[in-house]
Amino acid sequence: MAIRNLRYEGDEILSKRAREIEVIDDKIKELAQDMIETMHKWDGVGLAGPQVGVLKRIIVIDLYEEGMQFVLINPVLVKAKGVQEVDEGCLSFPNKFGKVERPKEVVVEALDLDGKKVKLKAKDLLAQALCHEIDHLDGHVFVEIVKPGTLETMKPKQEEE
Numbered sequence: 001m002a003i004r005n006l007r008y009e010g011d012e013i014l015s016k017r018a019r020e021i022e023v024i025d026d027k028i029k030e031l032a033q034d035m036i037e038t039m040h041k042w043d044g045v046g047l048a049g050p051q052v053g054v055l056k057r058i059i060v061i062d063l064y065e066e067g068m069q070f071v072l073i074n075p076v077l078v079k080a081k082g083v084q085e086v087d088e089g090c091l092s093f094p095n096k097f098g099k100v101e102r103p104k105e106v107v108v109e110a111l112d113l114d115g116k117k118v119k120l121k122a123k124d125l126l127a128q129a130l131c132h133e134i135d136h137l138d139g140h141v142f143v144e145i146v147k148p149g150t151l152e153t154m155k156p157k158q159e160e161e
């Protein structure tokens with residue numbers, strides 16, 4: 001396992017559409033492990049392939065609760081219901097936060113790392129995280145949908161000293 005370098009705001013890979021994964025081989029499994037490790041290092045709740053420079057449709061999510069860690073291959077949002085206004089941030093925009101509207105409940109279909117079809121019914125934070133990460137796979141980032149006037153930029157820590 002290894003920590004991968006994150007891609008940040010301004011990197012053009014973040015605006016590209018990621019490609020479907022056709023074969024879940026050892027390389028993809030290693031990528032998934034590395035993405036989980038990278039997400040944990042930065043205390044993120046989710047990470048998408050393009051954020052570590054891999055233009056493939058893979059996301060990882062960890063809500064740091066029992067049974068709430070996921071690796072999803074080729075995830076597709078098949079249903080969305082309701083609206084929630086939530087605070088959001090992104091590991092690729094480390095100092096930015098803002099309010100966005102996300103569906104309150106979603107259904108996502110994907111493959112797991114064994115290539116098995118999974119159907120995930122999610123609400124609240126998990127629904128938000130799934131939408132955020134699937135957006136990354138389509139080349140979209142949260143600052144595009146942030147509510148006007150709510151985007152906050154925090155100073156990086158080293159500048160405060």
Ligand SMILES: [Zn+2]
Pocket residue numbers: 089090091092132136
């Ligand atoms: Zn993100």
